[in-house]
Amino acid sequence: MQYYISHYNKECELNFPDDITIYDTTLRDGEQTPGVCFGFEEKLEIARKLDQFRINQIEAGFPIVSERERETVKAIAGEGLDAEILALTRTKPEDIDAAIDCGVDGIITFIGTSDIHLDHKMHIGRQEAVNLSEKAIEYAKDHGLFVAFSAEDATRTDIEFLKRIYGIAEECGADRVHIADTTGAITPDGIRYLVRELVKDINIDIALHCHNDFGLAVINSITGLLAGAKGISTTVNGIGERAGNASLEELIMALKILYGKDLGFKTKYIKELSSLVSKYSGLKVPYNKPVVGNNVFRHESGIHVDAVIEEPLCYEPYVPELVGQKRQLVLGKHSGCRAVRAKLSECELEVSDDELIEIVKKVKKSREEGKYINDKIFKEIVKSTKR
Ligand code: MN
Numbered sequence: 112m113q114y115y116i117s118h119y120n121k122e123c124e125l126n127f128p129d130d131i132t133i134y135d136t137t138l139r140d141g142e143q144t145p146g147v148c149f150g151f152e153e154k155l156e157i158a159r160k161l162d163q164f165r166i167n168q169i170e171a172g173f174p175i176v177s178e179r180e181r182e183t184v185k186a187i188a189g190e191g192l193d194a195e196i197l198a199l200t201r202t203k204p205e206d207i208d209a210a211i212d213c214g215v216d217g218i219i220t221f222i223g224t225s226d227i228h229l230d231h232k233m234h235i236g237r238q239e240a241v242n243l244s245e246k247a248i249e250y251a252k253d254h255g256l257f258v259a260f261s262a263e264d265a266t267r268t269d270i271e272f273l274k275r276i277y278g279i280a281e282e283c284g285a286d287r288v289h290i291a292d293t294t295g296a297i298t299p300d301g302i303r304y305l306v307r308e309l310v311k312d313i314n315i316d317i318a319l320h321c322h323n324d325f326g327l328a329v330i331n332s333i334t335g336l337l338a339g340a341k342g343i344s345t346t347v348n349g350i351g352e353r354a355g356n357a358s359l360e361e362l363i364m365a366l367k368i369l370y371g372k373d374l375g376f377k378t379k380y381i382k383e384l385s386s387l388v389s390k391y392s393g394l395k396v397p398y399n400k401p402v403v404g405n406n407v408f409r410h411e412s413g414i415h416v417d418a419v420i421e422e423p424l425c426y427e428p429y430v431p432e433l434v435g436q437k438r439q440l441v442l443g444k445h446s447g448c449r450a451v452r453a454k455l456s457e458c459e460l461e462v463s464d465d466e467l468i469e470i471v472k473k474v475k476k477s478r479e480e481g482k483y484i485n486d487k488i489f490k491e492i493v494k495s496t497k498r
Contacts, residue, residue: 113369114295114429125337127372132260132342134168134318135161135217136358137388138187139199140344140351142172144392147350153185153391155190157347162192162389164380166359170219170344173199174209184213195257198331202247208253217257219289220247224276225264241276248283257341259318262272266297266305274312287316287342292331295324295354299334306338318342321357323349328357336366347388348396348403360385360402362433368429382435402434409439416440420453442484444475458486460493469496 114138138154141147149157149165161169169192172184195216200206202222210218210329222240223232229240244260251258260280265273277288290305297305302319309317319335319342321328332343349358360381366372366389385403389396398406408431410416418425423438431438440450440457451471456463462470482488 112424113433115424116369116428120369120371122432124489125370127336127366127370128339128341128444130341131372131374132316132318133165133345133359133363133374133376134170134197134342135166135345135347136170136320136356137161137259137346137350137359139170139172140320140356141346141388141392143352144350144355144394144448147392147394149391151179151183151186155186157384157387157391158187158190158192158194158196160380160384161347162164162190162194164377164384165375168195168197168217169378170175170197171213171215172201174213175200175203175206181209184215185209188216197257197259200251202243204247204250207247207251207256208299210251211254213257215256217259217286218251219259219261220244220251221261221263221289221291223264224262224273225267226269227267228264233446237272241279244276244417245279245283248285250281250358252284258285259287259289259484260285261291263291263319264293265290266301267294270308274309277309277313281313281315285315287318288313289318289320289342290335290340291320291346292322292328293320295328296321297321297327297331299327302331302335303338306335306340310339310464318344320344322352322356323356323358326354328355332357332362333365333370347384348392350388350392350394358401364402364429364434368433378433379435403436407431408436409441411441411443413450414445416450417447420480442474442489443478446471446474446484454489455493458490458493460490462497466496466498 142149158169168181171187172180174181174184184198197217198210198215200210200220222244248258280288317340317351319332319340321331345359345362346356347359349355363376396403398404412418415426
């Protein structure tokens, strides 16, 4: 058995759409994390690893930002990956030209649609926002691109205006519309309402770009899918502006394990992907981060370790191999004889029963004196006990 979850999950009827697209924006929103700037080779390596994971679409960057960004997006588009390569653009022709120059498969063209964005950022009215969007979508479609139209701050936008601008996007030939929860300001119930309202009017795919300001990005994304959305934006390790975005690994594993919706991704690459993004972004993964944290499959307490040695699923919902992690038994003040014996056999060491009891005492004492019991310390303890 590779996983063991609550049977109560099956008590609720859940309907996911058949084709779900994950478009990962680690290389765009992820790179907009304050202090993060990926190098050319680093971006390429992350893109290749995402492709190995079998991601559907990669939002590779924002070409208008710089010459270097254009070169990088162009190189990613030229890699011949299976994933579709998208670039971000404003609704400006020069942005779309820059994306076209990169040879990408498509664009995500965005404009702020909430009154607060129109008034305080764009300084334009609703009609002008509609006009700009219309022109941009038509221009991009004329150039044969896949076009996703993203309403920035959609979750704080008037529903009638949102329906109007998405409707126009559809008329202009957009392939998908994006609901951007730009400030992570919606609840799962709010997103369910919004998506259900929009699917009544919109005949093209709806996707979600959720931010994690309240820690709800993943559940908002899942709730959106259950309400009829067909695309989700993610980032590896959940990096991104402020509190970041819906984390790729949490979303994929929750869907696969908890909801029984396996999207066919190569989840065994998850840990590698996470480590790569952590290394190149300079952002350490918290030890308790779901799925990819170093403590997620690590057990120390004697009671837990004893049980895990016999049956790992006593204290794990799924086995670490599914995400490229390893189970680790850590010795400490809560360790008992079984844990120490397991560690001894891992290190291929043999001791007598008396020596074992002595070693357990020493392990507890060393830990309480502040030493972390790594293999080196453990072997020293064993050596000092052997007669
Ligand atoms: Mn964003």
